[in-house]
Amino acid sequence: MRKYSFISKIGQGAYGAVVKAKINETGQIVAIKRILLKPDEKSQLEVIREISTLKNVEHENIITLLSTNFSSSTASLIMEYVESNLKLVINDEMRPLKLSNHYAKFYFRQILLGIKYLHGLNIMHRDLKPENILISLKNEVKIGDFGLACLYFPADKDRTYSHQVATRWYRAPELLFGAVRYDPRVDIWAIG
CATH class of the missing domain: 3.30.200.20 (Phosphorylase Kinase; domain 1)
Structure with a gap:
């Protein structure tokens, strides 16, 4: 180092x-x-x-x-290195990155493109939250923190996954109720 x-x-x-x-x-x-x-x-x-x-x-x-x-x-x-994250932008702690409807849609589109890519590889992020959505001064979105990510096996309907994932405020209802069989839609819930 x-x-x-x-x-x-x-x-x-x-x-x-x-x-x-x-x-x-x-x-x-x-x-x-x-x-x-x-x-x-x-x-x-x-x-x-x-x-x-x-x-x-x-x-x-x-x-x-x-x-x-x-x-x-x-x-x-x-x-x-990415300068900010969505939480700081939402809380208006990064003055150069004022959040307007235009930028909100722009960020949301980039988040969805990143998640579409991950889900195309059968990867569930499982911890999407504003702190893990990084935003550069050029308004480029980067999804970060993959410590809870896992592979999803769509053909194996009996496979179980941990329900102790995702920050509680962004946790899909099935996870809140302890489901161990779920799919990448838990990431879509978190984005919403």
Whole structure:
């Protein structure tokens, strides 16, 4: 991690922290998500999910994973840096990104294009919320945070999935009622 210079902390969560950094050699600004590797299986599974999903997707409305770095206690995901997120825009905390009906429709279209791409690959995001919808100063939407993403198997109607996914406010009704058989429509509910 010596090739990066820390600029500022962007966010903090149960998983670890996200920081803004600069690649010393090129000057490129990146976001580094540092995930604490706990001995429990759940946290390790989330790291594997996020890395494997981001390594296998490429779309203009999905955050780009540039590289990864591991130590004995952390996994670092080096990703493209995006200046804001939908929550900050909605709360009007990013003055250059005033939210009007025009921009709301523009953002919504980009979110749907990203989700259409993911669902076309049979990937369910399962944690869509304003904090995970990143927005650049050029009004480009990037879907981020794939720690709860999973593959959907449409031909296997008996396959079960965890119902303890998605932030409660954006959780589809079937998840609230404990359903373990569901499909990518849980992402569409969250978007709505």
